[in-house]
Amino acid sequence: MTAFRKPQIALTSHAVPFVIRAERASDVAMREALLDVCFGENRHDRTCQRLRDGRAPAAGLALSAMREGELVGTVRLWHVSAGGRPALVLGPLAVAPACRELGIGAALMHQALAAARARGHEAVILLGDAPYYARFGFSAEKTGALMLPGPFESERLLAIEFQIGALDGAEGMIVPTGAALAKRRVVRPLQAHAA
16 A cells, blocks of 8 residues: 655745734724825825725624734725615725735635625625726626716726626715714813912
8 A cells, every 4th residue: 555645845935824804903003004005195085985984894894814913915895875775885905015926815805705795785896907806796887877976987986796686777976874983082181270
């Protein structure tokens, strides 16, 4: 009888695995730094940011990719009304520049879409490059009559339906509908009263 031997594989730094998990409060500073690196510090001025400002991401749909204890990828989805139809907006999707060839972005997309579908959401919309997002099922087929609250290139407004017909007849402005973030209460030191 011949004994089979496992081949030995030399692991390189690029072979270090990553894990995708729910975003934690401890990820926030790393996430913001990663988004600044990927999109620039003016990212808050972008059109889709208007759909996220002051809102919480959809429950269970904020994901972090971790590698060797560092956040190397992020994606979040947000509740919106797409011309009167309930949907989610995906974004931003970001991967650390040094990790872009490891499949982290695709893994985040697959996990985010699977989680959205499992939670009963019917459609996801995003603003992005059609050739990249087509492989996940996104197209501009149902978004031609939709608008964003700011400048955008219409051919980059893409959607995927989990429920056939979820975006049929959707037209008009995409507006945020998610839960508002609690406003931070400013605590001021007590002033001594003059007698």
